[in-house]
Amino acid sequence: MVFWLGVNAGVTTEEIYRTFLDTKKIYGKQGGRQGYHFVLSWKTRETVTEDQVYDMMEAFCQEYLKR
Numbered sequence: 001m002v003f004w005l006g007v008n009a010g011v012t013t014e015e016i017y018r019t020f021l022d023t024k025k026i027y028g029k030q031g032g033r034q035g036y037h038f039v040l041s042w043k044t045r046e047t048v049t050e051d052q053v054y055d056m057m058e059a060f061c062q063e064y065l066k067r
Contacts, residue, residue, distance in 0.1 A: 009019040
């Protein structure tokens with residue numbers, strides 16, 4: 001089984017927690033929803049390349065997150 005993980009908030013739990021808190025403070029979002037977690041998956045034995053995964057993630061973000 002292969003897992004690809006993309007992160008941009010740190011490596012340790014402390015770094016990630018601090019990054020999220022700092023980001024919330026920067027944008028004045030200390031209350032309300034704490035975040036989103038998305039998982040995109042493929043069928044068993046389905047082969048995808050890193051470039052295909054990137055393209056799918058980009059399309060997903062543009063469609064659902066308007067980014």
